[in-house]
Amino acid sequence: xxxxxxxxxxxxxxxxxxxxxxxxxxxxxxxxxxxxxxxxxxxxxxxxxxxxxxxxxxxxxxxxxxxxxxxxxxxxxxxxxxxxxxxxxxxxxxxxxxxxxxxxxxxxxxxxxxxxxxxxxxxxxxxxxxxxxxxxxxxxxxxxxxxxxxxxxxxxxxxxxxxxxxxxxxxxxxxxxxxxxxxxxxxxxxxxxxxxxxxxxxxxxxxxxxxxxxxxx
Amino acid sequence: xxxxxxxxxxxxxxxxxxxxxxxxxxxxxxxxxxxxxxxxxxxxxxxxxxxxxxxxxxxxxxxxxxxxxxxxxxxxxxxxxxxxxxxxxxxxxxxxxxxxx
Numbered sequence: 001x002x003x004x005x006x007x008x009x010x011x012x013x014x015x016x017x018x019x020x021x022x023x024x025x026x027x028x029x030x031x032x033x034x035x036x037x038x039x040x041x042x043x044x045x046x047x048x049x050x051x052x053x054x055x056x057x058x059x060x061x062x063x064x065x066x067x068x069x070x071x072x073x074x075x076x077x078x079x080x081x082x083x084x085x086x087x088x089x090x091x092x093x094x095x096x097x098x099x100x101x102x103x104x105x106x107x108x109x110x111x112x113x114x115x116x117x118x119x120x121x122x123x124x125x126x127x128x129x130x131x132x133x134x135x136x137x138x139x140x141x142x143x144x145x146x147x148x149x150x151x152x153x154x155x156x157x158x159x160x161x162x163x164x165x166x167x168x169x170x171x172x173x174x175x176x177x178x179x180x181x182x183x184x185x186x187x188x189x190x191x192x193x194x195x196x197x198x199x200x201x202x203x204x205x206x207x208x209x210x211x212x213x214x215x216x217x
Numbered sequence: 218x219x220x221x222x223x224x225x226x227x228x229x230x231x232x233x234x235x236x237x238x239x240x241x242x243x244x245x246x247x248x249x250x251x252x253x254x255x256x257x258x259x260x261x262x263x264x265x266x267x268x269x270x271x272x273x274x275x276x277x278x279x280x281x282x283x284x285x286x287x288x289x290x291x292x293x294x295x296x297x298x299x300x301x302x303x304x305x306x307x308x309x310x311x312x313x314x315x316x317x318x
Contacts, residue, residue, distance in 0.1 A: 002301045009305075019221050030229045039222050039267060046270070050220045054227030060263055061235050064257050064315045066248050070238025075240055083237035116284045141312030146282040148272040148291035148308030152265040155292060163261045170262035178274045190266030198253035206254040 002149075003009075003116060010037060010048020011147040012137050014124065017045030028124050032090065032117060035153075036191035038058040038146050043184035055107030059191050067094050074104035088113035162202060169193040288314030 007028065014024035019041065031037055041197035055089040068086045071094065075082040088110050095110035139144065157166045170190035177186040196202060218226070272288050273279050292310030295301065 002305070005302065005305055023221055023225060027225045027228070027312065031225070031232050033228075033232050036228060036232060039263070040228050042267065042271060044224055046222060046274075050223035050227060052232060053220075053224045053243040056263070057228045058231045058235075059259060061232050062259060064232075064235050065239050065243070066253055066256055068236050069243035069248060070239075072243065073239030077261045079241045082240040086236040086238075087233060089236055089239070096240045113230035139313060139316060141284070141287055141309035141314075141316065144287040144291070144308040144312035145305045147268050147288045148295075148305045149282065149286055149301060150264050150269050150271075151292045151308075152295040152304045154261060154268060155295055157264065163258065166258045170265040174266035174269045175273060175279065178279060179277050180272060183270075183277075186270055187263065191259060191262050192271075193262040194255050194258035197256075197258040198251055202258070203250045203254045204268040206250050210250075210253075 003119045004123050005145065006034060006149055007120050008130070008141055010034070010041070011127025012142050013038070013045065013146055014041050015128060016137070016143065019044075022126055024124045029121050032087070032120060033057075033061055033138045034090075034149075035063070038150070039187070042146070043187065046183035048182060048184030052188060054184070054198070056184060056187050064089055068183070070102070071104045071109065074106055076106065085110065090116060092116060100108060153204030162205075164195065166193045166196050171198070175194035283312045283315035286315050
């Protein structure tokens with residue numbers, strides 16, 4: 001349900017940003033990484049270039065590196081098959097299929113991703129078709145769906161004091177830069193706030209958690 | 218190529234590379250602690266910056282508008298209910314209500 005609303009609002013947002021309806025559906029079909037797609041589209045929509053959009057999408061997707069590395073040993077098949085199965089890793093199916101001991105249920109991960117994939121492609125298609133019927137989507141407040149969703153995700157992330165500090169620092173960096181830099185740059189620079197993770201205490205916390213969980217995350 | 222085609226092609230290339238690299242090149246091996254430590258904090262940094270630029274900016278100037286109120290209301294609902302559906306529905310409804318005033 002939430003997935004469909006989001007996929008639908010992605011179609012509407014992409015069209016607002018200037019993407020053609022077909023491009024919006026193709027984007028979802030070949031990229032299949034919601035947060036990166038929303039990030040890229042919102043930067044293009046604000047007038048940013050493709051370089052800034054792709055760079056921000058890359059940063060957003062960097063979490064898939066440790067996530068898909070953790071799943072790797074649970075996938076059957078040779079390197080090419082495992083690389084292809086890696087494409088199915090998304091937050092929701094990854095979390096769902098984790099057995100909690102560092103291994104993953106391969107069938108569950110691929111199945112959950114297959115369902116999410118259909119929703120993810122269907123949503124923009126409906127959004128694009130509906131967009132015309134609904135008329136002025138701004139009047140309906142549909143442009144608030146994506147930032148609200150990200151705000152919800154953000155609230156989830158703010159469990160630790162360090163995460164709250166990094167979020168505040170990222171916000172401050174972005175807001176200060178908005179009047180002076182081209183669109184897309186504030187978000188990229190704000191990502192530097194994550195370098196707080198290089199401090200000795202942050203690394204010690206990660207090590208402690210890895211030992212407690214016994215999984216390479 | 219247009220900015221749209223370039224954005225889609227570039228996003229596809231990096232996403233596919235990242236998701237393929239994990240299970241094949243790094244499968245089972247532990248990533249360095251400093252890397253994981255930074256990646257864990259990338260989400261709050263990027264999400265906060267994205268929300269801020271969407272909600273407080275209109276082009277290159279800072280502005281409080283209907284969607285600022287809508288997203289704040291959505292956040293409040295999420296905080297109380299932990300329902301992401303309720304969060305986005307309330308955000309859209311409050312934004313629409315402010316625009317209708």
